[in-house]
Amino acid sequence: MTQHPPILYSFRRCPYAMRARMALWTAGIKVILREVKLADKPPALFEASEKGTVPVLVSFDSPVLEESIDIMRWALAQNDPEGWLAGDDAELIERNDGPFKHHLDRYKYPSRYADEADGTDHRAEGLVILSDLDARLSGQAQLCGETRSLADIALFPFIRQFANTDRAWFDAQPLPHLQSWLESHLASDLFKSVMPKYVPWKAGDQPTIFGP
Incomplete structure (x- = not known):
């Protein structure tokens, strides 16, 4: 069975989410981006992480990552082209x-x-x-x-x-x-590459692929 890319719960203006997105982009890792509206967080975010804050990365081959610096280090461990x-x-x-x-x-x-x-x-x-x-x-x-x-x-x-x-x-x-x-x-x-605006995600929406 083909596995889909990791899922990243993010919020465009959150500095923690920004740095996670920049590391994922530089590592060349595509993710399914789920933009979160902070005033109306989707239940799926809390199912992935009880703390309900962004960013959260859900992948099939590693534990859920709930801290931005952990997402950065995880991404760069896969591929670190700029050192x-x-x-x-x-x-x-x-x-x-x-x-x-x-x-x-x-x-x-x-x-x-x-x-x-x-x-x-x-x-x-x-x-x-x-x-x-x-x-x-x-x-x-x-x-x-x-x-x-x-x-x-x-x-x-x-x-x-x-x-x-x-x-x-x-x-x-x-x-x-x-x-x-x-x-x-x-x-x-x-x-500039990690700052486009996205419509907040809702269950049932078509996936948004984020990455280089």
Whole structure:
């Protein structure tokens, strides 16, 4: 029996889903894309993953993957044409997914947190982390060398989100290397390839194939 491609539950603007899609695309892995409407999540998503957050990857030859970084590493283990795994910097990724994401959420959505006034304190804390990345990029084009790698793609969607919260403010900060780095990823064919808009999936819909 022919097996169909893995199923990816995704949401276009979610930074976790973005980085998973970019890794799958670079690895050359086609998936059945199920775009999720966050306000009306399909029951099939919860059947695949009780936590009900995207991305989730369901395949026939491996356990369900419920974390974006696991999807990235799984995809690149199948095929890593650009050598991204050489830049699997756990410390950078953990700082991004932990402290930076904490400050990003409270800067971007202060009204969701009872103890937050306007998020400016968290913006300042996020800037400290971004300043470290800017210094790191002062001597090299990407976070782990001269070519993009897993660390760059893992961090990029979150830095994009931080920058877009107040783009005029971000552009005025002394982050020349990080700003150039961000613009190069925003302009990349890879990013453009994974950002088309899709109609939210419903059971019974014809499958949408995503991939190069």
